[in-house]
Amino acid sequence: xRESFAFSFxxxxxxxxxxxxxxxxRMTQHADGAFRVLAGEDVLRIRKTGENRFSVxxxxxxxxxxxxxxxxxxxxxxxxxxxxxxxxxxxxxxxCEAQKGIRILHQDVWETLVSFLISQNRSIPLIRKSIxxxxxxxxxxxxxRYGEVYHAFPTPAQIAALSEDALLSCxxxxxxxxxxxxxxxxxxxxxxxxxxxxLPDAALLERLKTLYGVGPKVALCVMLFGLHRLNALPVDxxxxxxxxxxxxxxxxxxxxAPFNGVYQQYLFAxxxxxx
DNA sequence: CTCCAGGTGATGG
DNA sequence: CCATCACATGGA
Numbered sequence: 001x002r003e004s005f006a007f008s009f010x011x012x013x014x015x016x017x018x019x020x021x022x023x024x025x026r027m028t029q030h031a032d033g034a035f036r037v038l039a040g041e042d043v044l045r046i047r048k049t050g051e052n053r054f055s056v057x058x059x060x061x062x063x064x065x066x067x068x069x070x071x072x073x074x075x076x077x078x079x080x081x082x083x084x085x086x087x088x089x090x091x092x093x094x095x096c097e098a099q100k101g102i103r104i105l106h107q108d109v110w111e112t113l114v115s116f117l118i119s120q121n122r123s124i125p126l127i128r129k130s131i132x133x134x135x136x137x138x139x140x141x142x143x144x145r146y147g148e149v150y151h152a153f154p155t156p157a158q159i160a161a162l163s164e165d166a167l168l169s170c171x172x173x174x175x176x177x178x179x180x181x182x183x184x185x186x187x188x189x190x191x192x193x194x195x196x197x198x199l200p201d202a203a204l205l206e207r208l209k210t211l212y213g214v215g216p217k218v219a220l221c222v223m224l225f226g227l228h229r230l231n232a233l234p235v236d237x238x239x240x241x242x243x244x245x246x247x248x249x250x251x252x253x254x255x256x257a258p259f260n261g262v263y264q265q266y267l268f269a270x271x272x273x274x275x
Numbered sequence: 276c277t278c279c280a281g282g283t284g285a286t287g288g
Numbered sequence: 289c290c291a292t293c294a295c296a297t298g299g300a
Binding site for chain 2: 174212
Binding site: 123129130172 | 295
């Protein structure tokens with residue numbers, strides 16, 4: 001790595017688990033072991049270099065300005081895990097232990113919104129493939145510091161200018177119409193994603209659900225992964241299964257506040273491995 | 276072949 | 289309010 005910055009970090013940070021956690025779809029591991037993170041129009045390479053040691057291929061100033069918050073480095077996940085008592089919540093405790101290292105990324109809202117519109121009723125590998133195709137065809141081509149070309153996530157205007165057939169050709173299926181209308185609503189100012197960030201959780205959820213193709217699940221994913229509302233609790237098929245098996249008498253969401261989204265993410269990964 | 280995948284909108288009661 | 293159903297697509 002030409003320019004780089006190395007740092008120590010003692011709290012949970014498992015790049016592989018984050019890449020596979022199903023909250024982001026453009027983070028991949030390369031042959032040399034480093035991860036390439038594509039986020040919005042930016043790219044970063046990050047690798048683990050030792051016990052609690054990491055290095056990134058950007059200057060310290062860029063790391064602190066752009067990426068520290070992306071990886072939620074200000075939050076203490078060990079402390080969040082330690083709130084769970086193994087006697088009260090044995091399965092959730094086991095999930096936290098087994099999936100230690102996951103963090104909730106703070107992703108770009110637009111990218112998160114489109115990604116989770118695409119995600120509905122599909123498997124994670126297919127979601128990745130569609131997003132990859134979308135970015136490759138319609139996102140701005142950029143060059144990283146090694147001269148390698150990558151593609152930014154398409155902006156609202158870039159998607160708004162497409163035809164529905166163009167989206168269908170990315171294998172989006174019936175979600176194409178959702179994505180197109182939402183892109184036009186954002187590009188033409190009927191929806192203001194920036195302004196939404198000021199809303200409290202309940203109002204934000206209602207506002208997001210007014211978007212075409214956005215129901216409770218997608219709205220809560222946008223809140224959790226794009227607007228960093230750590231108490232948002234999206235319920236997909238895996239979480240539904242986990243709740244039924246591990247909490248047959250009812251899920252204790254009130255007790256798990258204000259970190260329902262974090263525990264949900266441990267359970268999601270754990271359920272996929274065990275159920 | 277059927278069933279499932281980080282679901283939602285439309286419709287009908 | 290709730291219960292169905294159609295919706296594209298690919299993998300198991």
